[in-house]
Each structure stands twice: as structure tokens, then as C-alpha cells.
Amino acid sequence: MCYSLVESTIEGYNGTIFAYGQTGCGKTHTxxxxxxLSNSGIIPKCFDHIFETISMTTNVRYLALVTYMEIYNERIRDLLNKNENTSVINHSLKELPGIGVSVPTLTTQPVVNANQCYxxxxxxxxxxxxxATLMNKNSSRSHTIFTITLEQSPFFNSIGLEDAFGGIRRGKLSLVDLAGSERQRRTGAKGDRLKEASQINLSLSALGNVISSLVDGKAKHVPFRDSKLTRLxxxxLGGNTKTLMISCISPTDINYDETISTLRYASRAKNISNKPKINEDPKDATLRLYQNEILYLKRMLQESQQISYRNNDTNKIIESPLKIIQLTNMNSTKNVQIIESGQNCNASFKTNNSISTNPNFPLIQSEGEIQLQAQSRIDLIKRTLIGGERIHDFKLKKKAHGSKICSPTSLKCNS
Known part of the structure; x- marks a missing residue:
């Protein structure tokens, strides 16, 4: 069901999978x-798919990073921080250029295989x-978002110079487990449970209002800021992401009203139109275009030289392509030099400090300290680069081929 969306994430797209439904209908189990693991859900299967695919790639290396957050009573908590006092920490949202709304202070952990993700x-x-509530003994009292980010770059040691200028791509897969909508008379919620249920219902209501505004198309304002969930x-919803919504419903007739509500919710959501695109630095894309043009003109020159040798008329044939190459080189020399001087830096995958560091980081540092931290970071990244480990594994290739055949030929992800 999620095959195509996960494949898109590996290619550099953003993807989101979330389950929606009333409390106790199987969202967390789904x-x-x-x-x-023999009865694993969508999240573990996504882990397996991602790392099996990466292990069979050629000429590309990946850096995989994970975060895990919880939205509890409209407070964002870091679930991967071993030292955080979760009762008082409330992480802030920030909208970053080229990234969107994120929580930059979350702990980010590098991973190299599916087991580490588990x-x-x-x-x-x-x-x-x-x-525990009357409807679910292990009821989720919060929304959670597990995010795995894949940054990819060409593997310079295994490819020719003509491909060494490929750009950095950054795909992100957000796996969302929403808390269930609740009715107090059914759950018997009191005290803290009632307060939690109220916050859950408010955030889900805000999500419904956002979906309605996007589907309507006439609304001048979409209320994304009404809750932390809708902001994240x-x-x-209507942005640069391929999104899959899974509606979970109860099979019992006593939950008829909630089931109808969930189906109406899903019916509205499927009409949202997103605009996904591969996440790539525009500078990298431009430089690659320059490089491809230079290579094309060089091939033209070589072909012209071969023809000219046969016709003994070299000057007339070479003059035009040579002028084009000189003009192209004049416009792109600076950019090519930047790439050539920074090829070794590409291995860092432009993580923009995505691997967590000490929050008490001093503002003033000596040059030696900066160099030491930079070298330490480079060593860490080198240890976490993955890709191509099982390229000759025939059984894995056969499994991947079977999964591709069994997957839906066209997955509608509102893209």
C-alpha cells in the first residue's frame, strides 16, 4: 500500500503517512x-523497505537521520532525548526556508540499518x-510523528568525472500516529484524561477545518496556526509532500456515528491537491545543467574532430563548437570551481547541523576547537554513510522485484 510513496522518499520527495479514526479502532496497531516483527505495522515495514533499497543502490551514498516527537496537550516533546525532563520541555516550531515548518531543537539520531530504527x-x-479509558486500556493520549530523513549524494569513488557534479537530494518520510477522537460519555474520561481528550479533539477539529478550507478552494485563509499538529x-496538506491517509474504523454498530464521521473526513481529505517536487539545492541543479551542457559540447567537438580529420577541413568545423565551449566555460567556471573545490565536502550532505550537538555550545570558540568539532563531525558522517552493501544479493533483488509487482500500479497520494 505504501510502496510507491516510500520509493518516492528514497528518490528525494517528501512523504507523509498518517492514520485517522476514533479511539480504539487500531491506528497505533496499523x-x-x-x-x-512477523506482525509488524506500516512503520517497521517502511524501515525494511528503505534500507533494503539503499543497500542495493549503485553510485549513491545515503545519510539516514531519525527524529521522534510527541504533541501532548499542545506541547511538543522530544521522545529520543535520554536526559530531557519531558514534563517541562516544550519545543518551539520554526519555519525554515527550503525546509518548511520544523522543530530544529529535536534530538536527531543517525541510523545505518532498520534495526537501529526499531x-x-x-x-x-x-x-x-x-x-487507560473505558474504550481502550492503552489509549494514546498524544499525537506522534516519527521522521526519517534521507540525504543522498553521488559516490565519487565509483563513478566517472562526468557524473561527479550530481546534486544533493533530501527526502523526508513522516510517519504520523494520531490520537483518537473521543466522546467523554463513551470513554468515561475525568480529570487529566478529560483535559487530554479536550486537547486531542481540539487539534483534530483544527485538522478538519484545514482540510475543509483546502477542499473548498474559496477560503482566503487556511487555519494552519490553530494547532501544533496542523502547523507540522x-x-x-496542499504543499510539497506526497501524502497517504489511512482511515481506521470500528466494525461494531455501536460506533456507527464515529465511523460515518471518519469516512466523511477521508472523503474530504482525498480532494486535497498537493504539489510534490524533489528536494534539491537549486544551485546544485543549475551547476549540473552547466556541466551537462559542457559535456554535450565536448562530445560535439570530438565528433567534429573525427569528421574534420577525414575531410581535412578541421578549422571550419571546430571553430563554432569551440566558441560555444569557451562561452559556456566563461559563464560557469566559477561555479564549477566551487564544486571541484568542494567535492570532499559533499560527503557531509549539507545536513545543516542536523546531527544533534550540545545545546550549551559556547558562542565564542577558538579556531582549534572549531576544526576539532568539524573533523569529529566529518568522522561521524563517514561512519554513517550507507548504500550498496548488498548490491550482489540475488535473494534481496528477487524480493524487491516481487514487492514492486505486488504493489498497486498507481498509488493515489494526492500528488
Whole structure:
């Protein structure tokens, strides 16, 4: 069901998968499954898909980073921070150019395989707020978003010079487990449980209002700022993301009203039109165009030389392509020099400090300290680069081919 969307993330697109429905209808089970991996949910299967695909890639290396956050009573908590006092921390949202709405202070952990992702998912779940209600003994009292970011770059040691100027791409997959909508008379919520239910319903109501505004098309204002949840999902609803919504419903007739509400919710959501695109630095794309043009003109020159040698008329044939190459080189020399001087830096994947550092970082540092930190960061990134480890694994290739055949030929992700 999620095959095409996960493949798009590996290619450099943003993707979001979220489950919606009333409390106790199986959203968390759908997303995470059981602890037994043989009955795993969507999130573990996405981990397997991502790292199996990466292990079979050629000429590309990846840096995989994960974060895990919780929205509890309109407060953002970091579920991967081992030292954080989660009762008082409330992380702030920021809208960053080229990235969108994010929480830059979250702990970001590098991962090199699916097992490490499982470990961080289980670690975060231990910190997540759950409680018993009349409808669910392990009811989620918060929304959670597990994000895996994949930054990719050409592998210079295994490719020719003509491909060494490929750009950095950055795909992001957000896996969202929403808390369920609740009715107090059904859940028997009191005290803290009632307060939590109120906040859950308010955020889900805000999400519904956003969907209605986007579908209507006439609304001048879309109320993304009404809740933290809608702010974080802003890019997933009408923005630069491929989005898949899974509606979870109860099979019992006593939940008829909630089931109808969920289906209406989904019916509105499917009419939202997103505008996904590959996330790539515009400078990288421009430089690659320059490089491709230079290579094309060089091939023209070589072909012209071969013809000219046969016709003994070299000057007339070479003059025109040579002038074009000189003109192109004049316009792009500076950019090409930048890339040539920074090829080794490309391995850092422009993570923009995405690997977590000490928040008490001093404002003034000596040159030696800066160099030491930079070298330490480079060493860390080198240890976490992945890709191509199982390129000759025939069984894995056969499995991947089977998964591709069994997947829907066209997954509608509102793209």
C-alpha cells in the first residue's frame, strides 16, 4: 500500500503517512504493529523497505537521520532525548526556508540499518504518554510523528568525472500516529484524561477545518496556526509532500456515528491537491545543467574532430563548437570551481547541523576547537554513510522485484 510513496522518499520527495479514526479502532496497531516483527505495522515495514533499497543502490551514498516527537496537550516533546525532563520541555516550531515548518531543537539520531530504527522507535514509545479509558486500556493520549530523513549524494569513488557534479537530494518520510477522537460519555474520561481528550479533539477539529478550507478552494485563509499538529502537517496538506491517509474504523454498530464521521473526513481529505517536487539545492541543479551542457559540447567537438580529420577541413568545423565551449566555460567556471573545490565536502550532505550537538555550545570558540568539532563531525558522517552493501544479493533483488509487482500500479497520494 505504501510502496510507491516510500520509493518516492528514497528518490528525494517528501512523504507523509498518517492514520485517522476514533479511539480504539487500531491506528497505533496499523502504524506500528506488534512487538513481534512477523506482525509488524506500516512503520517497521517502511524501515525494511528503505534500507533494503539503499543497500542495493549503485553510485549513491545515503545519510539516514531519525527524529521522534510527541504533541501532548499542545506541547511538543522530544521522545529520543535520554536526559530531557519531558514534563517541562516544550519545543518551539520554526519555519525554515527550503525546509518548511520544523522543530530544529529535536534530538536527531543517525541510523545505518532498520534495526537501529526499531530501537529508537521502541525507545520513544516508552516515553510516550498512554493511559487507560473505558474504550481502550492503552489509549494514546498524544499525537506522534516519527521522521526519517534521507540525504543522498553521488559516490565519487565509483563513478566517472562526468557524473561527479550530481546534486544533493533530501527526502523526508513522516510517519504520523494520531490520537483518537473521543466522546467523554463513551470513554468515561475525568480529570487529566478529560483535559487530554479536550486537547486531542481540539487539534483534530483544527485538522478538519484545514482540510475543509483546502477542499473548498474559496477560503482566503487556511487555519494552519490553530494547532501544533496542523502547523507540522502544513506541508503535507496542499504543499510539497506526497501524502497517504489511512482511515481506521470500528466494525461494531455501536460506533456507527464515529465511523460515518471518519469516512466523511477521508472523503474530504482525498480532494486535497498537493504539489510534490524533489528536494534539491537549486544551485546544485543549475551547476549540473552547466556541466551537462559542457559535456554535450565536448562530445560535439570530438565528433567534429573525427569528421574534420577525414575531410581535412578541421578549422571550419571546430571553430563554432569551440566558441560555444569557451562561452559556456566563461559563464560557469566559477561555479564549477566551487564544486571541484568542494567535492570532499559533499560527503557531509549539507545536513545543516542536523546531527544533534550540545545545546550549551559556547558562542565564542577558538579556531582549534572549531576544526576539532568539524573533523569529529566529518568522522561521524563517514561512519554513517550507507548504500550498496548488498548490491550482489540475488535473494534481496528477487524480493524487491516481487514487492514492486505486488504493489498497486498507481498509488493515489494526492500528488
Amino acid at each position: 502504524m506500528q504493529g506488534d512487538k513481534n 530501537d529508537w522507535l521502541h525507545f520513544g514509545n516508552k516515553n510516550r504518554v498512554t493511559a 502537517l502544513q506541508d503535507s
